[in-house]
Amino acid sequence: MHPVLKTVLQRLGLGVLTLFAVSIIIFSSLQMLPGGYAQNILGQGATPETVKNFNHELGLDRPAYVRYVEWIGNAVQGDFGNSYSGTTGTIKRSVSAIIAPRLYNTFFLAAMAAVVAVPLSLLLGVLAALYRNSWYDRIVNSITLTTIAMPEFFIAYLLMFFFAVKHRWFYSLSTVSESTSFWEHVNRATLPALTMTLVIIAHMMRMTRASIINLLASPYIEMAQLKGVSKSQVILRHALPNAWAPIATVIAFNLAYLVVGVVVVEVVYVYPGIGQMMVDAVSSRDMPVVQACALIFAATYILLNLLADIVSITTNPRLLHPK
Amino acid sequence: MASDIKRVKGDVLLEIKNLVIDGKSDDEWKPIIRGIDLTLKRGEVLGLIGESGAGKSTLGLAGMGYARPGCRITSGTINFDGIDLVAASEETRRGLWGSRIAYVAQSAAASFNPAHHIIDQTIETAVGHNIMTREKAEADARDLYKRLQLPNPDTIGLRFPHQVSGGQLQRAMTAMAMSCRPDLIIFDEPTTALDVTTQVEVLAAMRNIVEQFNTAAIYITHDLAVVAQMAHRIMVLRYGNLVEEAPTREMLKQPTQEYTKSLWAVRKLQKPETTSDDIILNIDGVDATYGGGTSKVLDNVTVKIPRGTTVAVVGESGSGKSTLARAITGLLPPSKGTISFNGKALPAALANRDRDTLRRIQMIYQSADTALNPRQTVRDIIGRPLEFYLGLKGAANDRRVVQLLENIELNESYIDRYPGEMSGGQKQRISIARALAAEPELIICDEVTSALDQIVQEEILQLLMKLQKETNVTYLFITHDIATVRAISDEIVVMHRGKVVQQGLKSKVLNPPYPAYTELLLSSVPQMDPDWLTGLLAKRSAKV
Numbered sequence A: 001m002h003p004v005l006k007t008v009l010q011r012l013g014l015g016v017l018t019l020f021a022v023s024i025i026i027f028s029s030l031q032m033l034p035g036g037y038a039q040n041i042l043g044q045g046a047t048p049e050t051v052k053n054f055n056h057e058l059g060l061d062r063p064a065y066v067r068y069v070e071w072i073g074n075a076v077q078g079d080f081g082n083s084y085s086g087t088t089g090t091i092k093r094s095v096s097a098i099i100a101p102r103l104y105n106t107f108f109l110a111a112m113a114a115v116v117a118v119p120l121s122l123l124l125g126v127l128a129a130l131y132r133n134s135w136y137d138r139i140v141n142s143i144t145l146t147t148i149a150m151p152e153f154f155i156a157y158l159l160m161f162f163f164a165v166k167h168r169w170f171y172s173l174s175t176v177s178e179s180t181s182f183w184e185h186v187n188r189a190t191l192p193a194l195t196m197t198l199v200i201i202a203h204m205m206r207m208t209r210a211s212i213i214n215l216l217a218s219p220y221i222e223m224a225q226l227k228g229v230s231k232s233q234v235i236l237r238h239a240l241p242n243a244w245a246p247i248a249t250v251i252a253f254n255l256a257y258l259v260v261g262v263v264v265v266e267v268v269y270v271y272p273g274i275g276q277m278m279v280d281a282v283s284s285r286d287m288p289v290v291q292a293c294a295l296i297f298a299a300t301y302i303l304l305n306l307l308a309d310i311v312s313i314t315t316n317p318r319l320l321h322p323k
Numbered sequence B: 001m002a003s004d005i006k007r008v009k010g011d012v013l014l015e016i017k018n019l020v021i022d023g024k025s026d027d028e029w030k031p032i033i034r035g036i037d038l039t040l041k042r043g044e045v046l047g048l049i050g051e052s053g054a055g056k057s058t059l060g061l062a063g064m065g066y067a068r069p070g071c072r073i074t075s076g077t078i079n080f081d082g083i084d085l086v087a088a089s090e091e092t093r094r095g096l097w098g099s100r101i102a103y104v105a106q107s108a109a110a111s112f113n114p115a116h117h118i119i120d121q122t123i124e125t126a127v128g129h130n131i132m133t134r135e136k137a138e139a140d141a142r143d144l145y146k147r148l149q150l151p152n153p154d155t156i157g158l159r160f161p162h163q164v165s166g167g168q169l170q171r172a173m174t175a176m177a178m179s180c181r182p183d184l185i186i187f188d189e190p191t192t193a194l195d196v197t198t199q200v201e202v203l204a205a206m207r208n209i210v211e212q213f214n215t216a217a218i219y220i221t222h223d224l225a226v227v228a229q230m231a232h233r234i235m236v237l238r239y240g241n242l243v244e245e246a247p248t249r250e251m252l253k254q255p256t257q258e259y260t261k262s263l264w265a266v267r268k269l270q271k272p273e274t275t276s277d278d279i280i281l282n283i284d285g286v287d288a289t290y291g292g293g294t295s296k297v298l299d300n301v302t303v304k305i306p307r308g309t310t311v312a313v314v315g316e317s318g319s320g321k322s323t324l325a326r327a328i329t330g331l332l333p334p335s336k337g338t339i340s341f342n343g344k345a346l347p348a349a350l351a352n353r354d355r356d357t358l359r360r361i362q363m364i365y366q367s368a369d370t371a372l373n374p375r376q377t378v379r380d381i382i383g384r385p386l387e388f389y390l391g392l393k394g395a396a397n398d399r400r401v402v403q404l405l406e407n408i409e410l411n412e413s414y415i416d417r418y419p420g421e422m423s424g425g426q427k428q429r430i431s432i433a434r435a436l437a438a439e440p441e442l443i444i445c446d447e448v449t450s451a452l453d454q455i456v457q458e459e460i461l462q463l464l465m466k467l468q469k470e471t472n473v474t475y476l477f478i479t480h481d482i483a484t485v486r487a488i489s490d491e492i493v494v495m496h497r498g499k500v501v502q503q504g505l506k507s508k509v510l511n512p513p514y515p516a517y518t519e520l521l522l523s524s525v526p527q528m529d530p531d532w533l534t535g536l537l538a539k540r541s542a543k544v
């Protein structure tokens, strides 16, 4: 087997193992949350008796490991169980059915932000490395420092104020539903996507710049200059191909943020994504939903890091082309 | 190209006048090159020689009109074939680089971009400056590879830099420099990182190709014997000044300056040979492997070390010299065989050795920079083993540190210095004192002089010999440098690919009859005689 394929498979196996470990941590730490769905729904006045019956109905009186095995066993098959809310009523609502539209919205928003942010930050980073210490570099540097320093809700309100209130170009509230058309969805999600773009672009751009500049002291860069290679080619052909590993890592980190860290932006724009839903589920102690969300977040994070690893491996000629 | 028409041997190609270059250190500009004149004619090879830091690279690069970041050309003129390189625009200079003036760097492994095929880098300038079409440039590169005697010249360019050996890569870099048939090539210590046996081929290939195309060259090195083979004329540099300049043969026959004479001082050092029947260390049939037995690095190694003598272990890089040291010190327990010390078997692993055994075997490393903790003062560095092995504390410890400093010819004032405040030679002396502090019977010296300049090397070797006389300590001296071996050893062990080729007294190993590998190794060591390389090549080709 090619060593790269072997390494990739190893990482993949490791990722699956990590996910299992994380699922145990998620499950057990949620057990430690004070209160429960029953207390929450029945209120302060509920007698211990009714709480007990309620828990029995949800199957919560069984030992934790039994419930874990049942949960993870089903989850592996794509079944995350039923939401507690509704269990007592006539229609059971499956977690997957609740999460799916929300997850779609979140990925939609993340993709919108990523499509703009990743190429733009690479471009800005490469240009900043090429014209390092010029006025361009300084301006980009101070702008990105500013956006890093500003809290995201502040950016969100600022954008809302200019683009929705003052100029009415975009919606200030991003309510979408399953009947919203694709372009309408794009339109409504523009401001939240822009907010997130501004938040992550600075980080990625600075890392791109730093990774490239870091390489400029290498002897092979001096050699390229002394071969008469132009400045832009020195950066693009000689530095960039060796800088992918750290850049990929920071991109993966930021893409993960787009999925798992967007709750503030969702709240500000009232965008029906998964973050807001998870917060609601936690406060109502709707454990199947919380667990499923947490597991999805963990999987996203692990998967993106895996991709970054694969990029690092496949851009390393020593691994890709062994002796 | 216009230059084709007037490629006449003998015209002045490069003329540097009164050049001053400053370098920035600690936020202050200090002169690195202090007013040097240099003239180079077409087709001429000029050797630049001096210790590290003398300014050779800075001057060589100035010949391209290039100053490294942190350096600046303060005054003087650099005239290349009618073009004033100091006043020229960056565009003009970039147009010359690679096409009319090319550079060959010291470490080919570091100077090739790891991400691209060798041939793409070879032809980058030729294609990028529209001198040749891609097809033509590739064909030409293959031709150059052949002329430089690279194996598989038609396909070697399709490999990545890490897939070929150091010597091959160095030749590929020469091909890269040659690809536009420049008027001038700057060779900056191109063989310093290579083994002697590889160096011969690379030197021959470079000299040959420069002659074929009548290219002028500046050949930079710290090795006088190497420059003697390559250059028509030699300039000796020190502290950014020109010490002396003369045609090669003249310079070798009668150097006028003391400093020039001292450059080959090590080669004059000769320790009278002694031996002893008292064997302090007996290595018997030792095998060692890395990576859980996948690659055998030591193969049935048997070596006897007589007390109070210096046994030199020589061989190319990768021959297993340092692994042998690791096996002795217990860092890498042998997979087979025994090592006995003072007649008793040594426990294989470091963890199983008692403190007194540890004390008796000490080690000194090549790089004092990595071996010494930069945050400790000399007092702590030398005091630590005094306390650990001998239980010396407080004033008694200090007194002993000062005594040891005297032994290594440094005065008391060094006791509070940090490694960063000392020169390379001084730091290596501190490493020696730290080893001596344990009052060992055997010291393993692993390439301890390799990173040092010739003059400092000689001082360190003198010191080691003096200490041996005073304390009767035994040295196992690992080196790849035959001149050092000649200077310091009583016995020599020749290693090749993990095996001992030969062990014997210096007088025996260094004189015929030789086993084949010893002969290859010894004959590859450059001699001061400017005809040495030519003679050697003739002899070797006659044999084939």
Ligand SMILES: Nc1ncnc2c1ncn2[C@@H]1O[C@H](COP(=O)(O)OP(=O)(O)O)[C@@H](O)[C@H]1O
Pocket: B023, B024, B025, B032, B050, B051, B052, B053, B054, B055, B056, B057, B058, B059, B068, B069, B070, B071
């Ligand atoms: N980029 C640089 N910036 C500042 N000082 C430098 C730089 N490069 C070299 N120097 C200093 O210039 C001197 C000469 O260096 P160099 O030309 O590399 O010597 P050599 O090639 O003879 O070893 C040294 O003292 C070194 O510290």
Ligand SMILES: [Mg+2]
Pocket: B056, B057, B058, B188, B189
């Ligand atoms: Mg140098």
